[in-house]
Amino acid sequence: MTPSAGAPAANAIRFVLLAVLIDSMGFGIVMPVLPDIVMKLGHVDLPEATRIGGWLGVVYAAVQFLTGPFVGNLGDRFGRRPVLLGALAGFTADYLLLAFAPSLAWLFVGRALAGLFGASFGPAGAAIADISAPDERSRYFGMIGAAFGIGFIVGPAIGGLLGEFGPRAPFYAAGALSGANFLFGLVFFPETLSSGNRRPFSLARANPVGAWRSLGKLHGVIPLSIAAFFWQVAAMIYPVTWAYFAIAAFGWTPGIIGASLAMxxxxxxxxxxxxxxxxxxRLGERASVAVGIAGATAQFLCYTIIHDGWMVFVVMLLMPIQSLVFPAINGLMSRKVPPDAQGELQGFNGSIAAIAAIFAPAIFSPALAYFTSPGAPFQFVGIGFAMASVLALVSLAILLLAGRRPDQMPPSTAR
Structure with a gap:
């Protein structure tokens, strides 16, 4: 079935995009008040709350890494509808749990649950793969990325305003959004995976290692996943170091930093x-990925050498080229996977993104801290972007060296 097949497919696409938009808004809404909640519940100062906030992020990413393939395999067995609706109901309960959290330990429980339910982005991508032709998937994956990005812009802005009514108010709002999203999906979201394209649930495949082994039997998937990992670590340079880089390099205020992120x-x-x-x-998926990574590498290198703040906004004009990478590489990988394993693939991709989110702070933050410290042999504010450019080039090399056998629909993976 393709999006032109009628109202059910169109409704499914609308719901998936709306679900991603609202989920990312809900996630963003609570970001501005997390430091206050941590300080209040943990009875700690801001530096200690910052450290605890880092561990909350690690817990979220670690759970998402472990559960992505599990949730994806559930979608391949039972369909996308019950998995996505269950995740939305879980998100609603999680936000309400955080709103009433009586201690710091409950915040960690909430972040772990958010990691589990956040793994539903895999089934969301799989639903798009179910109902779109291979040539159209990259475009729809791009729309998913756009929905996520818009939500992440709007969410923190709303959260900042709601935070004026108290640090728990944004959690109530996020819970209400997720609840409304669940009710909308309950009425309008049709099942996208036909019964003929389902397969038995396999516990051996429902984990990152098992998914690696299973998908590794399909030509070209693992090299692309490795390229995707290096790329995603490189791209994490922005959320991990941007605010610190901007202050160290240009002395920017929070207002300018926020404006740059919004742009x-x-x-x-x-x-x-x-x-x-x-x-x-026009270019095809593989060439689009290569162009996107090359453009991003040029942007990273520019950030290593610029010395005036106004130059940042000029270099940002290269950002649209980078937007090609995620949807094109996701579309390229989905071509190599049969219909009964699209959920497994998207869940595995979620695990790759999660481990990149754990790995990136471990290399970028210490490097930036060291090369901006008084004890460094020389000052190099752009060290993080230099490292990101190397990682991006590694990703590009793997992509270009990977096999170029023409893509064709592989056989079912059911065993």
């Missing part, structure tokens, strides 16, 4: 809506 989000969202489809259609 990045807007550029990424618009380009994923307007640019990805036409470019991928």
């Amino acid at each position: 990045v989000g807007c550029l990424m969202a618009l380009s994923q809506i307007l640019l990805v489809g036409p470019v991928v259609k």
Whole structure:
């Protein structure tokens, strides 16, 4: 079935995009008040709350890494509808749990649950793969990325305003959004995976190692997943170090930093809506990924050498090129996987993103801290972007060296 097949497919696409938008809004809404909640419940100062906040992020990413393939395999067995609706109901309960959390330990429980339910982004991507033709998938994956980006712009802004009514108010709002999303899906979201494309649930495949072994039997998937990992670590340079880099390099205030992040989000969202489809259609998925990584590498290198703050906004004009990478590489990988394993693939991709989110702070933050400290042999504020450019080039090399056998629909993976 393709999006042109009628109202059910159109409704499914609308719901998936709306679900991603609202979920990312809900996640973003609580970000501005997390430090206050941590300080209040933990009875700690801001530096200690920052450290605890880092561990909360690690817990979220670690759970998502472990459970992504599990949730994806559930979708391949029972369909996308029950998995996605169950995740939305879980998100609603999680936000309400956090709103009433009586201690710091409950915040960690809430972040772990958010990691589990956040793994539903895999089934969301699989639902798009179910109902779109291979040539159209990159465009729709780009729209998913745009929905996520828009939500991440709007969410923190709303959360900042609601935070004026108390640090728990944004959690109530996030819970209400997720609850409304669940009710909307309950009425309008049709099942996208046909019974003929389902397979028995396999516990051996429902974990990162098992998914690696299973998908490794399909030509070209693992090299692409390794390229995706290096790319995602490189791309994490922005959320991990941007605020610290901007202060160290240009002495920016929080207002300017926020404006720069908003500009990045807007550029990424618009380009994923307007640019990805036409470019991928013209160049193909593999070439689009290569162009995107090359453009991002050029941008990283520019950030290592610029010395005036106004130059940042000029370099940002390269950002739309980078927006090609995620949807095109996801579309390329989905071509190599049969219909009964699309959920497994998307869940595995979620695990890759999660481990990248754990790995990136471990290398970028210490490097930036060291090369901006008084004891460093020389000052190098752009060290993180230099490292990101190397990682991006590694990703590009793997992509270009990977086999180029023509893509064809592989056989079912059911065993």
